[in-house]
Structure formats: structure tokens, C-alpha cells
Amino acid sequence: xxxxxxxxxxxxxxxxxxxxxxxxxxxxxxxxxxxxxxxxxxxxxxxxxxxxxxxxxxxxxxxxxxxxxxxxxxxxxxxxxxxxxxxxxxxxxxxxxxxxxxxxxxxxxxxxxxxxxxxxxxxxxxxxxxxxxxxxxxxxxxxxxxxxxxxxxxxxxxxxxxxxxxxxxxxxxxxxxxxxxxxxxxxxxxxxxxxxxxxxxxxxxxxxxxxxxxxxxxxxxxxxxxxxxxxxxxxxxxxxxxxxxxxxxxxxxxxxxxxxxxxxxxxxxxxxxxxxxxxxxxxxxxxxxxxxxxxxxxxxxxxxxxxxxxxxxxxxxxxxxxxxxxxxxxxxxxxxxxxxxxxxxxxxxxxxxxxxxxxxxxxxxxxxxxxxxxxxxxxxxxxxxxxxxxxxxxxxxxxxxxxxxxxxxxxxxxxxxxxxxxxxxxxxxxxxxxxxxxxxxxxxxxxxxxxxxxxxxxxxxxxxxxxxxxxxxxxxxxxxxxxxxxxxxxxxxxxxxxxxxxxxxxxxxxxxxxxxxxxxxxxxxxxxxxxxxxxxxxxxxxxxxxxxxxxxxxxxxxxxxxxxxxxxxxxxxxxxxxxxxxxxxxxxxxxxxxxxxxxxxxxxxxxxxxxxxxxxxxxxxxxxxxxxxxxxxxxxxxxxxxxxxxxxxxxxxxxxxxxxxxxxxxxxxxxxxxxxx
Numbered sequence: 001x002x003x004x005x006x007x008x009x010x011x012x013x014x015x016x017x018x019x020x021x022x023x024x025x026x027x028x029x030x031x032x033x034x035x036x037x038x039x040x041x042x043x044x045x046x047x048x049x050x051x052x053x054x055x056x057x058x059x060x061x062x063x064x065x066x067x068x069x070x071x072x073x074x075x076x077x078x079x080x081x082x083x084x085x086x087x088x089x090x091x092x093x094x095x096x097x098x099x100x101x102x103x104x105x106x107x108x109x110x111x112x113x114x115x116x117x118x119x120x121x122x123x124x125x126x127x128x129x130x131x132x133x134x135x136x137x138x139x140x141x142x143x144x145x146x147x148x149x150x151x152x153x154x155x156x157x158x159x160x161x162x163x164x165x166x167x168x169x170x171x172x173x174x175x176x177x178x179x180x181x182x183x184x185x186x187x188x189x190x191x192x193x194x195x196x197x198x199x200x201x202x203x204x205x206x207x208x209x210x211x212x213x214x215x216x217x218x219x220x221x222x223x224x225x226x227x228x229x230x231x232x233x234x235x236x237x238x239x240x241x242x243x244x245x246x247x248x249x250x251x252x253x254x255x256x257x258x259x260x261x262x263x264x265x266x267x268x269x270x271x272x273x274x275x276x277x278x279x280x281x282x283x284x285x286x287x288x289x290x291x292x293x294x295x296x297x298x299x300x301x302x303x304x305x306x307x308x309x310x311x312x313x314x315x316x317x318x319x320x321x322x323x324x325x326x327x328x329x330x331x332x333x334x335x336x337x338x339x340x341x342x343x344x345x346x347x348x349x350x351x352x353x354x355x356x357x358x359x360x361x362x363x364x365x366x367x368x369x370x371x372x373x374x375x376x377x378x379x380x381x382x383x384x385x386x387x388x389x390x391x392x393x394x395x396x397x398x399x400x401x402x403x404x405x406x407x408x409x410x411x412x413x414x415x416x417x418x419x420x421x422x423x424x425x426x427x428x429x430x431x432x433x434x435x436x437x438x439x440x441x442x443x444x445x446x447x448x449x450x451x452x453x454x455x456x457x458x459x460x461x462x463x464x465x466x467x468x469x470x471x472x473x474x475x476x477x478x479x480x481x482x483x484x485x486x487x488x489x490x491x492x493x494x495x496x497x498x499x500x501x502x503x504x505x506x507x508x509x510x511x512x513x514x515x516x517x518x519x520x521x522x523x524x525x526x527x528x529x530x531x532x533x534x535x536x537x538x539x540x541x542x543x544x545x546x547x548x549x550x551x552x553x554x555x556x557x558x559x560x561x562x563x564x565x566x567x568x569x570x571x572x573x574x575x576x577x578x579x580x581x582x583x584x585x586x587x588x589x590x591x592x593x594x595x596x597x598x599x600x601x602x603x604x605x606x607x608x609x610x611x612x613x614x615x616x617x618x619x620x621x622x623x624x625x626x627x628x629x630x631x632x633x634x635x636x637x638x639x640x641x642x643x644x645x646x647x648x649x650x651x652x653x654x655x656x657x658x659x660x661x662x663x664x665x666x667x668x669x670x671x672x673x674x675x676x677x
Contacts, residue, residue: 026143032197033136034159036099039187039194040132041160043071043125045167048300049319050180052308056463057180058115065430066119068301069229069423074126075133076419077222079412080271082131083138084213091139092204098131099195106187142204164326168304168319175315212268220260221271225420227253233427272413273406281401282410284502286417288350289394291499293421295357295492296387298429299364302485309463310369310482324377325384332388337396340511346393347508353390354503358496360386364489369478400511404655407537429488436487440480445473537643538658560634563627568601570631576611576620577628583617
């Protein structure tokens with residue numbers, strides 16, 4: 001029985017533009033953006049396995065943490081500036097500038113002659129890296145439609161996943177077979193290729209958005225973070241905890257924090273809107289994100305030192321030994337995201353994740369110089385599993401807790417706190433490690449005769465000195481190194497337990513349909529990527545849209561509109577409505593839908609007088625246009641339903657336009673394919 005079309009109001013006709021075909025130039029541009037993202041992502045992990053060798057070459061083991069921290073802090077502080085300046089002055093020029101800054105920083109890191117130089121150049125590199133992150137993701141939104149965005153952002157997620165695995169391996173290979181300096185030099189040819197391709201192929205539609213950029217707020221939050229990290233890294237090592245310098249830094253940090261709060265209260269576009277902290281879920285998630293960054297990057301920085309110095313493995317093999325941690329992280333983050341998206345239940349994951357992370361830290365504390373490979377791999381895997389369980393859902397929890405207008409900044413904020421936690425964690429781990437190492441080496445070598453040129457200080461500065469020790473002294477020194485590193489994990493465990501307790505206080509609100517598992521670019525990145533609320537919803541709905549070719553979707557659309565058409569017939573009606581005229585044989589060929597399915601659908605449309613034969617093709621009749629409009633309206637209603645309370649009274653215009661655009665595209669694209677009829 002057919003639906004009484006006269007009983008339904010006609011909906012606006014879906015977008016009448018031509019179908020979008022990704023041109024070669026756009027695909028080349030996407031490739032160049034992926035190269036830019038590869039550079040920034042790789043430099044978060046590739047350095048870890050090279051750090052022991054860098055320290056041996058340049059000295060300054062007590063400042064090892066700053067090689068990582070300088071990059072993280074600079075990238076974090078620069079992120080909101082890159083995003084807004086790109087909106088204001090054009091993202092292509094800003095992206096090219098970010099690449100140039102990153103390459104200059106990489107080249108200078110490669111020629112650094114001492115630790116202070118390397119730390120300074122790493123900060124410059126991080127400044128460019130923050131731009132590569134935020135602008136590459138934003139440019140994807142300029143190049144492709146919302147419907148395609150999920151697919152291409154998935155590629156960026158794949159880059160992150162690959163670099164998290166390959167980074168430690170490549171760092172070890174370059175260090176062992178070339179030089180640690182190639183960890184930085186490798187960026188140069190990749191960056192130059194990206195720069196040339198971007199200049200030649202990237203054409204972004206001209207658009208400008210005026211922003212009131214919160215320069216002072218950005219400077220203050222970066223300064224507060226720097227003061228805290230300096231106190232954490234220099235206190236008890238370079239300066240005593242009660243020294244004037246440490247007390248002065250702590251007081252300065254507090255004063256700057258108060259100033260920051262005062263500035264953000266009045267800022268037109270604050271870096272972090274203070275009203276977000278009135279939302280309990282956001283505040284709790286920010287603290288848990290901080291702890292996750294604290295544990296993850298602290299461990300990734302010091303585990304290679306344990307493996308290379310204590311276990312005596314090569315830089316390359318230290319990267320291999322760390323793979324179980326990365327595999328556990330990726331498996332757990334992927335699985336938890338999928339389970340949450342399918343079930344709508346998420347509270348178990350932050351609780352389980354923080355609990356398993358605390359367990360993993362306690363297991364890592366059990367390692368020593370005699371630990372077998374199998375035991376280390378198992379402990380690394382458990383630790384990675386814990387991080388993965390909690391990482392993926394933190395962004396999702398925040399997105400579900402805030403209003404539409406705060407969606408973008410809340411998403412960035414969750415990652416921002418993880419980045420600050422990473423900087424702080426690496427610094428704290430470094431302070432504990434160097435402080436414990438000095439005491440334990442002194443105890444191990446007290447009263448022992450040492451070879452000329454070897455001392456406690458020299459062993460702290462250069463672990464290669466262990467090889468020059470008499471055989472009877474080496475076990476004590478290796479034990480000192482082992483326990484100093486593993487004590488770090490013991491001290492980090494209570495921090496993870498705090499997050500475990502806080503996770504119980506999260507309120508499990510019902511998930512909006514548009515809140516889906518974020519791609520790995522949101523969960524593996526160490527620096528936040530600034531996003532607009534519109535882009536966040538477009539990403540979420542585009543991921544749903546990639547499934548729109550399934551037969552079940554057209555079954556639901558047809559039922560919702562009140563018709564008894566074949567799903568393939570509904571699909572064909574929307575195709576004809578979008579493009580005016582369709583040849584069934586050509587449609588079957590281009591869409592890869594079986595010709596028999598297309599033929600049966602077209603026959604039904606003709607029999608019901610919804611489509612009229614015109615040569616080899618079909619065009620809609622008046623009744624067919626009305627049915628197609630109602631089907632399109634049903635699709636838009638389905639999308640709007642996913643938005644939950646965001647689609648309430650007074651909904652933003654850009655959200656309405658997005659739903660209309662996605663509804664038109666998803667209902668009429670050549671890319672859609674019903675899996676049957």
C-alpha cells in the first residue's frame with residue numbers, strides 16, 4: 001500500500017548542486033596535510049628512544065625531561081593562537097609558516113651542541129608543531145564537505161596510530177645506525193615536500209572570520225604552566241625546595257594564575273571559558289585528563305632509559321620492547337570507543353581505565369635489572385591498556401556534558417589539560433629520578449675505588465660510564481639506575497588512584513546520538529587541537545553519514561516517511577531529486593549497486609508513477625518530487641534527532657544549515673550504496 005502523498009506537507013527540495021567528486025588536486029592537498037600531521041605526530045614519540053643517547057652525548061641527565069617538556073609546552077600554548085590567526089588571515093599561509101618554523105626548529109635541534117640549546121630549539125619546534133596540528137585539521141574542513149569529513153579525518157587518525165607505533169622504532173633505528181641527530185633531520189625532506197605541494201596544489205576557498213584574540217590569556221596560561229613545570233623540575237635538584245628561586249617561581253605562578261582568572265572573566269573569546277568549570281563533569285574530566293597525560297608521557301619518556309641503561313638493549317630494541325604498551329593503548333582505546341558508541345554506557349571506562357593505569361604503574365615499579373622480557377612486555381601491556389580505556393572516552397564525556405556553543409572549546413579544553421599534565425608529569429618524573437639516582441649511586445659506590453675520571457656526577461651525566469666500571473661495581477650501579485626509574489612509577493601510582501576516585505563521581509548522563517567515539521587525532525595528540533562547535537558536530541555526523549549507504553538506513557527513512565517502497569527505490573528517488581535525471585544502467589555502474597537491484601527499483605518507481613521514462617533515463621513526476629521531498633525531510637529529522645537537546649528551541653543557524661546540507665548529501669551522493677534492496 002502506498003502512502004497518501006497529499007497528506008504530507010512538501011519539504012524543501014534537497015540541495016540541487018552537482019555531486020561532489022574529489023579532484024586530484026584536493027587529494028594531493030590532503031596528502032600534503034597528512035605529511036604535516038605526520039611531522040607533528042612523529043616528534044611526540046620518535047625522541048623517546050633517542051633520549052638516553054642524547055643525554056650521553058650532550059650531558060645533563062637531570063634536564064632530560066625538558067627535551068620533551070619544552071616541545072609540549074610550546075605546542076600547547078601556541079594552539080589557540082594558530083587556530084584563530086588561521087581563521088583571520090588565511091590558513092594556507094599560516095600552515096606554510098608553521099611548517100617553516102617546525103623545519104627551522106628541527107634543523108637547529110639536529111646541530112645542537114649542548115642541552116640548553118637543544119631544549120630551546122625543541123620549544124621552537126613545538127611552536128611550529130602546534131600549528132601543524134590545528135591547521136591541518138581545520139583545512140580538511142575547508143576542502144571537503146561535512147559528509148566526507150569523517151572519512152578524511154579517519155586518515156589523520158591512522159597517521160597518529162602509525163606514528164605511535166613507528167616513532168619509538170624509528171627513533172631507535174636512527175640513533176643506532178646513523179645518529180640521534182637524524183631523529184630531527186628526518187623531518188627536513190618530509191617537510192620540504194609538504195611545503196612544495198601545499199604551495200602548488202592547496203587552494204582553499206577564501207573566507208575570513210574576525211576574532212578578538214586573547215593574546216594576554218594565552219601568554220598567562222603558558223606562563224603559569226611554565227612556572228609550575230620549572231618548580232617541579234628544578235626543585236630538589238638544581239635548587240633546594242626551600243630556596244628563594246623555587247619559592248619565587250611558586251609565588252609567581254600563583255600571581256599569574258590569579259591574573260589569568262581576572263583576564264578570562266573579561267575576555268571576549270577566552271582561551272578557556274571559566275563557566276565550563278561550573279559543570280562538574282568538565283572539571284572532573286579535566287583533572288582525569290591531567291592525570292592521564294601525567295602518567296602516559298612520564299612513562300614514555302623514562303621507560304626507554306630503563307630499557308637501554310638497565311636492561312642493556314639497543315635503542316632499536318627499546319622501541320620494540322615498548323610496542324606492547326602502544327598496542328594495549330590502541331586496542332583499548334578503539335574497543336572502548338566502539339562499545340560506548342554502540343551501548344551509550346561509558347562510566348565504567350574511566351573507572352576501569354584509571355584503576356588499571358594505577359595497577360600498571362605498580363607493576364612497572366616491580367621491574368629491575370633482572371626482569372625477563374616476557375614479564376616486562378606483560379607489564380607494559382597492562383599499563384597501555386589502562387591508558388587506552390580512559391583516553392578515548394574523556395573527549396566523548398566532555399562533549400556530552402556541554403551545550404552546543406561550548407562544544408568546541410570544551411573538547412579542546414579536555415585535551416589541553418592532558419597536555420599540561422604531560423608536561424608536568426615528565427618534569428615530576430625527572431625530578432624524582434635524578435634526585436633518587438644521586439642518592440642511590442652515592443650509596444652504591446661509597447668506599448669503592450673508582451677508575452680515573454669516573455664519579456657519581458659523571459655516571460649521572462653519562463650512563464655510558466657504567467661500561468668503564470670494574471665488573472664487581474656494575475651490578476650496584478645498574479640497581480641504582482633501575483630502582484631510581486621504577487620508584488618514579490611508585491610515586492605516580494597515588495596520582496592515578498586520585499583519578500580513579502574522582503571517576504566514581506562522574507555522572508553518567510544519557511549520550512546524545514551525535515556524540516560518537518572520537519578519532520585518534522583527539523585522543524593520541526599531546527597538544528589540543530582547537531575546534532569550533534560546528535566542526536565537532538560535522539565530524540560526528542559525518543562519521544554516521546559514512547554508514548548511510550547501508551540498506552538499513554534507507555529502510556528507516558522509508559518507514560519514517562510512511563511509505564512501503566523498496567529501500568533501493570527510496571535511494572534512487574533521492575538520487576533523481578538531487579540530479580534531475582538518472583540513467584539506471586549508468587547509476588548501477590557508478591554506484592556499484594547490482595544492476596538487478598537498480599532495475600527492480602526503477603520498475604517500482606515507474607509502476608507507481610513516481611518517475612517517468614525519458615529516453616534511457618528517469619525523471620521525477622510531480623508525485624515523485626513530493627515523495628522525494630518527504631524522504632529527504634525524514635532523513636533530516638533523523639539527523640536532527642541525533643543532536644538531542646542541541647536541536648532545541650533557539651538552535652543555532654549554522655547547526656540548521658549543517659543538518660540540511662548533510663541531509664541533502666547523504667540522501668543523494670554517488671558514494672552511497674544500499675547493501676541490497
